[in-house]
């Protein structure tokens with residue numbers, strides 16, 4: 001029946017196709033008393049073996065159809081199935097409590113999922129999704145219920161689902177899967193991030209798609225504005241076909257800019273860089289015309305494992321990134337663990353205020369061996385490209401000096417040992433703590449560059465947790481206080497002949513970009529898919545004109561007024 005639904009626009013583009021309702025299998029489980037314990041344990045083990053077998057087949061198929069990157073998730077899932085903590089806990093429940101295998105499995109997986117989900121940490125939340133996903137497969141096998149696979153779809157389809165799990169999205173073949181719409185999720189949920197990297201139009205968090213849409217119904221997913229049209233009229237199909245065409249044309253225009261440098265209307269060059277988390281993200285940077293890597297978050301190298309990465313492992317990763325960037329700048333940030341990012345094997349005490357606690361450079365300056373290992377890996381990799389080193393969460397000059405002196409010490413040692421180290425490594429710092437923005441003039445004398453981390457700078461300036469929905473109204477990038485801090489940092493850098501960049505989300509925001517250009521920002525670092533739209537916007541802007549305009553914005557009363565003025569300026 002004709003209907004219009006709205007949700008969160010998660011991935012740009014318009015899709016029109018028949019729906020496929022991806023339903024959750026019925027996994028209702030009863031607790032049963034087991035008499036033959038050994039047989040039950042065997043049944044459980046057989047289910048694990050079968051699940052691994054299925055996963056490895058999906059992995060092979062995904063690798064063949066979509067490439068090794070997309071198949072990695074299944075390797076992780078196979079690992080979950082071999083995790084002794086999980087498996088032994090299930091067996092113990094069968095053996096000690098006489099529970100049936102499916103009940104025991106569900107209890108244990110729910111416990112782990114709840115634990116990870118409550119960690120207030122995006123990364124651990126993803127691990128929770130992995131466990132849920134894997135245990136669903138095992139339960140399906142134990143119960144004899146078929147769990148659908150999206151990998152086998154071979155005609156143009158829009159997927160409708162409650163949510164898509166990591167293994168669901170990994171199986172989406174963009175040749176056939178034209179779009180998707182889900183009941184739950186937000187812009188940063190796993191399915192949303194995947195849809196952007198696959199460039200599949202998507203609307204998430206639309207609440208009722210699974211009840212309002214059934215398999216076979218024609219659906220329009222408008223990932224530009226977050227609309228879903230069920231059983232559209234002829235006029236609607238025409239309207240959205242035109243909209244899709246316009247968007248395609250815009251993308252083609254953007255794509256033409258892929259090899260261009262970013263020059264404003266009045267002839268000023270700014271650098272458009274990308275934020276990455278792993279070496280494999282470099283491909284996306286190059287495909288989207290990134291002129292540099294402005295932030296390589298190295299913490300991902302330390303996560304999802306049971307011990308610290310070795311110097312050799314780190315060296316290999318850093319070297320790969322600088323080599324693949326072929327001489328373009330690569331800013332690598334030293335370990336920024338703590339706050340929302342935990343490392344289970346470091347066994348750090350729980351804190352009342354982890355965002356204000358023992359994290360990042362604070363931890364590195366105390367856990368010297370961890371820091372030294374990373375610095376050595378960075379120094380060695382510097383011989384293979386244009387590597388710059390950046391320290392996170394600096395609050396004081398003493399910290400900056402201590403970090404630099406450890407870096408120099410390791411450098412001297414390597415050089416004395418005859419190891420090749422570049423002698424042109426720029427060393428910079430994140431400006432994400434207000435003390436460093438306010439006193440940027442002092443710091444500018446002792447670094448080669450600044451990169452403003454607005455994700456944290458905003459939360460610390462406004463005293464509003466960046467992950468807390470209830471105070472998100474205070475998280476205001478366009479607040480004159482934030483803009484003034486940004487200006488102080490840029491001016492201080494320039495006074496010392498240094499450059500200033502930004503690697504917080506704000507750098508890729510179309511409202512912020514004109515202001516940042518006007519304030520004199522030299523480098524904008526953002527997610528790879530934002531680069532071409534940003535470049536196309538910057539080509540139309542005049543830095544000189546915006547300089548006066550931005551300075552005027554600093555004098556307004558509220559973030560809201562700033563936003564309205566910028567929108568009016570941009571004719572939006």
Ligand SMILES: C=C(OP(=O)(O)O)C(=O)O
Nearest residue numbers: 432453454455456503504
């Ligand atoms: C880029 C930043 O770092 P992260 O998001 O990793 O804290 C920031 O704080 O703006």
Ligand SMILES: [Mg+2]
Nearest residue numbers: 432453455456
């Ligand atoms: Mg930060």
